[in-house]
Amino acid sequence: MKIRSLIFKVPEPELKVVKSLSVYISEKYSEIILAPQSKDSKAGYSFEQEECEVIDLKSSAEIIGEAVKRNFNKFNIAENKSVSGKMADWPALKASKEKTKIGFKKNYVRLYISGVNEYNYSLNIETVFNYPAGIELTTTIAAKSENVNMGNRILKIFYSDICERRK
Structure with a gap:
């Protein structure tokens, strides 16, 4: 008796990765720059998309929250083809009204948004003051929260009164 061989292919696991987004806010220029992140498929590091x-x-909290969610979901896995190391190629700097890295760091506050885990059901919003x-x-905050709640949370953490005090 001949037994037929069964061809069984193990399904490919869905890649789960913690998504991230950089948000740069400037009171001087009254603007918010949303820089979606990508993860390099080979090296594994994250970088800003072009x-x-x-x-x-001054946009409403609803518009800010909607923009944050939209750009957070632009996260992808891709190969970084623009590795030049030049500051002038930094996507957020190019999108800003500043021409130098020093001016950018002086006039823009960075917030970093990332998923709590690979399911990205909750998001961590953190300051990056480097004091x-x-x-x-x-x-x-929950990733599925109302846009107005997301926008309000971003604005609250930006306008929080944390500062460096020198003696």
């Missing part, structure tokens, strides 16, 4: 979205800081004291603010 296309950044710029919205007005010597090492104090940063972090808040967590």
Whole structure:
């Protein structure tokens, strides 16, 4: 008796990855730059995508929240083809009204948004002040929260009164 061989192919696992987004806010220029992230498929590091979205800081919380969600979901896995190392090629700097890295760092505050885990059901929003004291603010919000709640959370953490005090 001959037994037929069964061809069984194990299904490919769906790639789960923690998504991320950089948000740069400037009161001087009254703008928010949303820089979606990509993860390099070979090296595994994250980098900003070429296309950044710029919205007005005075936009409603609804519009800000909608833009954050839209750009967070632009996260992808891709090969970084623009590895030149030049600051002038930095997508957020190109999208800004600043011409130098020093001016950009002086006039824009960076918030970093990332999924809590690979399912991205909840998002961490954290400040990136890099103060010597090492104090940063972090808040967590559901990814499916209302746009107005997301926008309000971004604005609250941006307008929080945390500052470096020198003696």
